[in-house]
Amino acid sequence: MAFDAFQKRKERQLLWLLLPALVPLLILTIYPALYAVYLSMTNEALTGVAAAKPRFVGAANYLRLFSDGRFWNSLFVTFVFVVGSAIIGQFVLGFISAMALRRKIVGAPVFGAAILLPNAAPEVVAGFMWISMLAGGDHATLSKILVFFGLPYVDWLQTFPLFMVVMVNTWRGIGTAMILLTAGLAAVPAEVYEAARMDGANPRQMFMRITLPLMAPTIFLYMLISTVSTISVFGLVYALTRGGPGNKTEVISVYIYNQSFAAFQIGYGAAGAVVALVVSLALGIAYVRSLKVEV
Amino acid sequence: MNKLVAGGLAAIALSLLAGTANAESLRVALHGQAGIDAFTPTAERIEKNLGIDVEIVEYPAPDKDYMTKLLTELAAGNGPDLFSIPSAADVADMVAAGYLAPVGAELAAWPEYADFVDVAKQLAVSPDGETYVAPYILGIQQIYFRRDVLEKAGISTEQPKDWADLLARAKEIKEKTGSFGLLFPAGVSWGGGAFDEGFSHLIIGSSTPQLVTDDGKFDLTSQGVRDVFQFYKDLIDADLMPVDPLLGPEPWVIPKYEMFPSGELAATTCGSWCYIFDWGRESRNPIPDVTNVVGTWADPGQNGGEFVLANLGAPWAVNAKAANLELAKKALLEAGSVENQIETAARIGNIPASNAVQRDPRFQALTELVPIQAAANHGTYLKQATGMSVVSEGVARATEALLRKETDAAGAQQILVDHVRQTLGDEAVK
Incomplete structure (x- = not known):
């Protein structure tokens, strides 16, 4: 009986302790998400009759969304963007950087600082900076370099738009990957490597059989964070291409913005946002379940 | 201490009074x-x-x-x-x-x-x-052309009689100078300009010159609308219009501020502001002696006539x-x-x-x-109706598909109609 009372008191105390985090979460995350679900079932708009008198349209926005080729294109572009920049680009280069920094090489602090530097630039600033590098045909800085060496210039954002967006986001995110993976590498006990060396393991075997398995929780955590955060990247892509040319770089966040704030259809844009939320949640749950892997 | 409190209260009272004053x-x-x-x-x-x-x-x-x-x-x-x-x-x-x-x-x-x-x-x-x-302010728009470029190449600078004549002139410019012959703003990135500074120039001279019917519906399935999109398609297919810059984030910058001043683009729709803001004394890339070097044509009608667009x-x-x-x-x-x-x-x-x-x-x-x-009073204009901004967005999407060579004139028209129907409801379209 006394134990039950103690348990209940402890639970109440925990609730009080959680309250400062729960209240902002409810107000700033849960409520807007639920409101977005409500909006997605209306024809709410920023202008026109629907702005003055929005009406309930049920699942009409979702039906329209699923029959909209541009929406499916945005999901495909988002998939390429996430896999290309977060999973392949940032992770691989971040891992290589973390491994390199672990070794006692000359200039390691400078190398680390240089990789971290892009994180200091806000998304939009980074986007505009890369516009000067890539956009404008022969006016682009990279094109001028090509021309200097006698090569023909390239209109980078017109010829390889998605690749360029992936590259810029990779450039910007290597630092974050490197920090997380460096922390993961530091947690691998040095004794394990020593034992492996004594057993005659070569570097490849040590990497495949020690580093990777012991890093698995860190890698999955990184994948979760970077996948969800990359799905929501907006400022960089919007500043760089606005989703163009055509809709070749229109990731889901830009698609939602374009529908909501360029075409002014808030209800329809909210339907897109709800789908993006569901996709992010599904990926999050999948990763969290994967975190429980046996190592 | 009391003095301090009194002083503080006085300061607050004064600031409140100042605020109300x-x-x-x-x-x-x-x-x-x-x-x-x-x-x-x-x-x-x-x-x-x-x-x-x-x-x-x-x-x-x-x-x-x-x-x-x-x-x-x-x-x-x-x-x-x-x-x-x-x-x-x-x-x-x-x-x-x-x-x-x-x-x-x-x-x-x-x-x-x-x-x-x-x-x-x-x-x-x-x-x-x-x-x-x-x-208070009017936008009077026409087609602006590089008189010097055309004269140097021996191309007529006379007012084109109809759309066919305008297209032929653009082809002649391309053949004789290598420059792009004509630009009508198009695509999503240009925003409202695809409608205001592009599509409107052509629709007012088409066989169906108004988009709004007497009962306030949009007449978007008309032959005139399809013919306008066909004109765009003809320009794009013949490489008479610069397409790549229009698909970028700031589509007006390269054609209006770089290509036209350099002569790489010989004609474009524009308003009176081009003489001052785009290529004149307020421009960052002015064309010397702009009013003589750059001439204007009224928008020719599909089958003749001259129109000056006013908005x-x-x-x-x-x-x-x-x-x-x-x-x-x-x-x-x-x-x-x-x-x-x-x-x-x-x-x-x-x-x-x-x-x-x-x-x-x-x-x-x-x-x-x-x-x-x-001459402003002679301007022609499009009737307005609720939902016009949706039509404008639909035109931007339709012309974007044409720029990307993803569709033909009928397909572009369908994109416009579908967008307006989906957004405003079937009843909004005639």
């Missing part, structure tokens, strides 16, 4: 430095004449971003008291949304309004018969939820002064709507604009 303030939204520079003397005059503080809020410069911010604030109920609307195609929808206060009575009672050209007054009237915007240039409006509606309306009339119209014309190159400017030596000094202002 402050004049009323008026928040004015503008976009672009040129517009702000033009309005600043007017703001000072409003402050002096009405005894209020005027706060000029600079919104993001591209029209689309400006509208996004403006509409979001108006929807949230915290919009500016007085603002300009970059595209007249948005006005009817803003009226339907209840954002704009009616100003017809105030304009009618304003003596200076009698001097305004009729076309400006007609353009200001909304589909419900009321006036919600002040039509409202960034009309002013009062927020229906302005804190002090009467004060905002008074400020609106002050903003329509001849001085402000001339200041705007001098800095941006738009056309003052008041004929009174013809008697003003400051306007007479703007020699590029004087004849255009005098």
Whole structure:
């Protein structure tokens, strides 16, 4: 009986302790998400009759969304963007950087600082900076370099738009990957490597059989964070291409913005946002379940 | 200690008194430095004449971003008291949304309004018969061409007779000079310009020159609309129009500010502002002797005729939820002064709507604009209706598909119709 009372008191105390985090979460995350679900079932708009008198349209926005080729294109572009920049680009280069920094090489602090530097630039600033590098045909800085060496210039954002967006986001995110993976590498006990060396393991075997398995929780955590955060990247892509040319770089966040704030259809844009939320949640749950892997 | 408390209380009381003694303030939204520079003397005059503080809020410069911010604030109920609307195609929808206060009575009672050209007054009237915007500035648009480039290549600079003649001229330019022959703004990135500065030039001369029927529906399935898209397709397929820059984030920069001044583009639609803002004295890349080097053609009709496109240039409006509606309306009339119209014309190159400017030596000094202002009343314009901003967006999407060679004229028309039907409902389209 006394134990039950103690348990209940402890639970109440925990609730009080959680309250400062729960209240902002409810107000700033849960409520807007639920409101977005409500909006997605209306024809709410920023202008026109629907702005003055929005009406309930049920699942009409979702039906329209699923029959909209541009929406499916945005999901495909988002998939390429996430896999290309977060999973392949940032992770691989971040891992290589973390491994390199672990070794006692000359200039390691400078190398680390240089990789971290892009994180200091806000998304939009980074986007505009890369516009000067890539956009404008022969006016682009990279094109001028090509021309200097006698090569023909390239209109980078017109010829390889998605690749360029992936590259810029990779450039910007290597630092974050490197920090997380460096922390993961530091947690691998040095004794394990020593034992492996004594057993005659070569570097490849040590990497495949020690580093990777012991890093698995860190890698999955990184994948979760970077996948969800990359799905929501907006400022960089919007500043760089606005989703163009055509809709070749229109990731889901830009698609939602374009529908909501360029075409002014808030209800329809909210339907897109709800789908993006569901996709992010599904990926999050999948990763969290994967975190429980046996190592 | 008591002295300290008393001193603090006195300071608070004084600051409160100072606060209440402050004049009323008026928040004015503008976009672009040129517009702000033009309005600043007017703001000072409003402050002096009405005894209020005027706060000029600079919104993001591209029209689309400006509208996004403006509409979001108006929807949230915290919009500016007085603002300009970059595209007249948005006005009817803003009226339907209840954002704009009616100003017809105030304009009618304003003596200076009698001097305004009729076309400006007609353009200001909304589909419900009321006036919600002040039509101080007109956008008079035509086709601007590089006379020097054409003459050097031995190409006629005479007014093209019809669409076929215009297309033939563009082909001749391409063949003889290698330059792009003609540009009609198109695509999603150009925002409202794809409609206002592109599609409108052609539809007014087509077999179905109006998009709005008498009962307020949109006539988008017409032959005229399809023919307009076919004209775009012919230009694009023959490589007569620069396509790649139009698919970029700021599509106007390369063709208007680089290719046309360099002669790589020989003809483009534009408004009187091009003589001053785009290629004239306010330009960052001016064309020397612009009024002689750059000539104008009226928009030829599909089967003949000449049309000069007139629309409202960034009309002013009062927020229906302005804190002090009467004060905002008074400020609106002050903003329509001849001085402000001339200041705007001098800095941006738009056309003052008041004929009174013809008697003003400051306007007479703007020699590029004087004849255009005098002829403003002959302008042709599109009837407006609620949902026009959706049509404008649909045209942008349809022309984007043409730019990307993803569809033909019939497909582009279908994209437009589908977008309007999906957004406004089947009943909105005839």
